[in-house]
Amino acid sequence: MREKVLLICEECLSRNYTTTIKKEGGKNLQIKKYCQRCNKVTLHKISK
Numbered sequence: 001m002r003e004k005v006l007l008i009c010e011e012c013l014s015r016n017y018t019t020t021i022k023k024e025g026g027k028n029l030q031i032k033k034y035c036q037r038c039n040k041v042t043l044h045k046i047s048k
């Protein structure tokens with residue numbers, strides 16, 4: 001099974017992206033993605 005999660009920007013704390021991860025693992029997902037609010041590529045983590 002997969003679950004939907006929200007990715008949150010580290011700098012401005014805006015929730016920009018949704019993605020799916022496996023339920024067993026992947027709780028510490030960190031991806032560098034473009035943030036429209038910051039206008040640059042920043043680290044995004046799973047929001048709680």
